[in-house]
Amino acid sequence: MKLFLDTANLQEIKEAMQWGVIDGVTTNPTLAAREGGDFRELLAEICRIVPGSVSAEVIATETEGMVREARELASVAPQVAVKIPVTPDGIRAVKILAAEGIKCNVTLIFSFNQALLAAKAGACYVSPFVGRLDDIGHDGMALVADISRAFSHYGFSCEVIAASIRHPRHVIEAAMAGSHIATVPFSVLKQMFNHPLTDLGIERFLSDWQKAKGNTK
Numbered sequence: 454m455k456l457f458l459d460t461a462n463l464q465e466i467k468e469a470m471q472w473g474v475i476d477g478v479t480t481n482p483t484l485a486a487r488e489g490g491d492f493r494e495l496l497a498e499i500c501r502i503v504p505g506s507v508s509a510e511v512i513a514t515e516t517e518g519m520v521r522e523a524r525e526l527a528s529v530a531p532q533v534a535v536k537i538p539v540t541p542d543g544i545r546a547v548k549i550l551a552a553e554g555i556k557c558n559v560t561l562i563f564s565f566n567q568a569l570l571a572a573k574a575g576a577c578y579v580s581p582f583v584g585r586l587d588d589i590g591h592d593g594m595a596l597v598a599d600i601s602r603a604f605s606h607y608g609f610s611c612e613v614i615a616a617s618i619r620h621p622r623h624v625i626e627a628a629m630a631g632s633h634i635a636t637v638p639f640s641v642l643k644q645m646f647n648h649p650l651t652d653l654g655i656e657r658f659l660s661d662w663q664k665a666k667g668n669t670k
């Protein structure tokens with residue numbers, strides 16, 4: 454299972470990359486707007502830091518505009534995957550872009566049928582939004598499990614990115630649901646390290662070590 458970082462913040466990306474556990478990065482217009490500045494330059498910098506897949510989203514809503522923006526974003530670096538919303542115009546754009554070899558991450562997926570349409574159009578990734586479904590009382594992870602099972606059954610090469618991850622439990626559930634990837638905010642990535650018994654264990658080991666050293670003197 455791959456772990457992507459869901460952020461456009463360079464500091465977070467640099468720190469997470471040092472841990473050696475991040476396979477890629479996803480951004481969206483909200484995350485990019487939070488950083489300010491020129492997005493093309495920011496994307497290029499992210500791609501210099503991260504050798505794996507880096508997703509960047511189009512702003513246009515009609516096919517021609519999406520295709521134009523996608524070509525521009527994809528020209529920044531070979532690992533760029535262009536995020537396209539799952540609308541009829543978006544799916545049409547994915548078909549055109551996939552034929553040109555441009556990788557597409559179809560985003561804002563909230564149903565199985567949307568994921569199926571994206572895969573059929575040639576998307577490399579689909580991003581079901583788990584947290585936003587949970588927010589309205591649905592079971593976001595059940596959707597991830599359904600998509601993962603069907604894609605595996607039919608041998609689709611399209612990978613599932615469990616997105617809109619809100620807490621470490623979501624990461625476990627995404628893995629159990631068979632998701633290829635979970636894209637996690639930096640805060641969740643840091644929480645994944647935590648366990649009180651690890652802290653306690655280190656404390657005890659250190660104190661036992663100190664005691665033993667004291668005894669040999």
Ligand code: E4P
Nearest residue numbers: 459479480481585616617618
């Ligand atoms: C995924 O690619 C999206 O950028 C992201 O996971 C959305 O998460 P949110 O629902 O917390 O905004």
